[in-house]
Amino acid sequence: PAKVRIRHLQDAKERGRPFSMLTSYDQFSAQVFEAAGIDVLLVGDSVGTTVLGHESTTATTHQDMVAFTGAVSRSVHRPLIVADLAFGTYQTGPADAVRHGVELVRAGAEMVKLEGGQAFAPHVRTLVDSGIPVMGHLGFTPQSVNALSGHRVQGRDQAGADRLAEDALALQEAGVSAIVLELVPAAVSARITEVLSIPTIGIGAGPHCDGQVLVWQDMAGLSGFEGRFVKRFANLRAELQRAAAEYREEVGSRTYPAAEHSFE
Ligand code: KIV
Numbered sequence: 674p675a676k677v678r679i680r681h682l683q684d685a686k687e688r689g690r691p692f693s694m695l696t697s698y699d700q701f702s703a704q705v706f707e708a709a710g711i712d713v714l715l716v717g718d719s720v721g722t723t724v725l726g727h728e729s730t731t732a733t734t735h736q737d738m739v740a741f742t743g744a745v746s747r748s749v750h751r752p753l754i755v756a757d758l759a760f761g762t763y764q765t766g767p768a769d770a771v772r773h774g775v776e777l778v779r780a781g782a783e784m785v786k787l788e789g790g791q792a793f794a795p796h797v798r799t800l801v802d803s804g805i806p807v808m809g810h811l812g813f814t815p816q817s818v819n820a821l822s823g824h825r826v827q828g829r830d831q832a833g834a835d836r837l838a839e840d841a842l843a844l845q846e847a848g849v850s851a852i853v854l855e856l857v858p859a860a861v862s863a864r865i866t867e868v869l870s871i872p873t874i875g876i877g878a879g880p881h882c883d884g885q886v887l888v889w890q891d892m893a894g895l896s897g898f899e900g901r902f903v904k905r906f907a908n909l910r911a912e913l914q915r916a917a918a919e920y921r922e923e924v925g926s927r928t929y930p931a932a933e934h935s936f937e
């Protein structure tokens with residue numbers, strides 16, 4: 674199958690065919706998702722909380738993003754690879770956004786994602802003018818978890834919904850190629866998806882977005898995270914625990930390694 678590029682996401686929206694994005698941070702998950710036909714791999718700053726053991730994505734560094742972006746980009750050919758700009762690498766201004774965006778592209782990202790609305794239109798414009806495609810991220814934006822007083826659905830009231838729609842239009846105007854909508858009421862993301870000419874990608878944002886995204890360890894039941902918006906398509910935590918416990922038992926009973934695992 675052909676390499677996924679920005680225009681394919683745009684085509685998907687125009688044809689009303691939803692596309693899928695999953696986070697990925699390493700070789701084997703990336704290869705599995707490519708084989709499964711996932712269109713977009715997001716090297717999210719969620720790597721900080723899913724892999725590195727931090728409490729918040731505000732702890733994820735640029736160096737983390739460069740390392741994990743490299744791992745994913747070296748491992749697959751077909752999916753579009755998007756990497757998050759880490760907290761603190763773009764909030765300080767458009768020039769810093771470009772400097773860090775360049776390094777993510779050098780590591781293998783084909784698009785970079787940043788969080789925020791109108792206030793970040795100049796950053797988006799400068800990145801796009803530099804030849805770096807940008808994905809926006811609105812609604813609940815995890816790097817602002819403290820300012821937002823925790824993980825909460827955004828845009829529940831009319832004023833909040835209007836502000837989200839204005840932010841989405843401002844990002845589109847500034848040149849983003851797509852926008853993630855996180856923890857947004859389904860009716861609000863439906864309205865934004867309708868108004869925008871570029872694709873929306875939902876996470877906890879209902880069924881009307883042009884694409885969907887989930888953190889892979891949540892989707893596959895490895896993290897044990899339980900959120901209303903997450904569906905567990907597998908129970909990897911239980912399966913991996915079973916395998917590890919069986920291995921431990923077989924080592925203890927000298928069942929493993931058997932003759933066939935040993936060299937003459
Ligand atoms: O870092 C991440 O995993 C994300 C998605 C949840 C959209 O930004």
Ligand code: NA
Nearest residue numbers: 717718719757
């Ligand atoms: Na992120």
